[in-house]
Amino acid sequence: DGGITQSPKYLFRKEGQNVTLSCEQNLNHDAMYWYRQDPGQGLRLIYYSQIVNDFQKGDIAEGYSVSREKKESFPLTVTSAQKNPTAFYLCASSGLAGGEHNEQFFGPGTRLTVL
Amino acid sequence: DAKTTQPTSMDCAEGRAANLPCNHSTISGNEYVYWYRQIHSQGPQYIIHGLKNNETNEMASLIITEDRKSSTLILPHATLRDTAVYYCIVRYQGGKLIFGQGTELSVKP
Numbered sequence A: 001d002g003g004i005t006q007s008p009k010y011l012f013r014k015e016g017q018n019v020t021l022s023c024e025q026n027l028n029h030d031a032m033y034w035y036r037q038d039p040g041q042g043l044r045l046i047y048y049s050q051i052v053n054d055f056q057k058g059d060i061a062e063g064y065s066v067s068r069e070k071k072e073s074f075p076l077t078v079t080s081a082q083k084n085p086t087a088f089y090l091c092a093s094s095g096l097a098g099g100e101h102n103e104q105f106f107g108p109g110t111r112l113t114v115l
Numbered sequence B: 001d002a003k004t005t006q007p008t009s010m011d012c013a014e015g016r017a018a019n020l021p022c023n024h025s026t027i028s029g030n031e032y033v034y035w036y037r038q039i040h041s042q043g044p045q046y047i048i049h050g051l052k053n054n055e056t057n058e059m060a061s062l063i064i065t066e067d068r069k070s071s072t073l074i075l076p077h078a079t080l081r082d083t084a085v086y087y088c089i090v091r092y093q094g095g096k097l098i099f100g101q102g103t104e105l106s107v108k109p
Helices: none
Strands: A004-007 A010-013 A019-025 A033-035 A043-051 A056-057 A062-065 A076-078 A087-094 A112-113 B007-011 B018-024 B031-037 B044-051 B061-064 B071-075 B084-092 B101-106
Touching: A004 A087, A010 A019, A019 A033, A019 A087, A019 A112, A043 A062, A056 B061, A076 A087, B007 B018, B018 B084, B018 B101, B031 B061, B044 B061, B044 B071, B071 B084
Parallel strands: A010 A112, B007 B101
Antiparallel strands: A004 A019, A019 A076, A033 A043, A033 A087, A043 A056, A062 A076, A087 A112, B018 B071, B031 B044, B031 B084, B061 B071, B084 B101
16 A cells, blocks of 8 residues: 555653654655644744755754655654754655655654653 | 735534625735635635636635625535635735635534
């Protein structure tokens, strides 16, 4: 089945620890995205990547880092510098950025809780 | 990207049509209207998009006014599984998706 997978579904970490969230897609999409969602709020863009080995900051990149070494994978690291990391994290992918029909397909999300 | 305005919440009876409005009075000529929905604790799901003409697919219909300042998403026969938050987004071709707070649709038996 084609799709986007995120793991784990639930993640707990201690304050001050870095943690990496996984996102994999087998849709052959060029672009990938990371969003954060807080309770009762819409999604906010953290980072996005339009091509391998290239990525750009979104609206709330501080305290996060990403890499895009492979087309299929776009892991997100939540660093200890992120002051309020508890949230629902969503990964998405789309066809070649700039195209009309590049609707984004979303993964199931990872719920991160900092203890 | 143009700002959109949606009602915070709506109710709909099961089996009836759900009509979700969206205002985007500052939309520019080459911005598209997109609709996504998010069922609780899941990732958003693409529904439909359009530029000027009305659009229909297996999930919904999108009606865009002639001046393009507003649109309506229509779910023709709402079911309980359509209960979700519905997001109306306008964006340039290739532009970012900016999610507002959306409309929380409750379909009731």
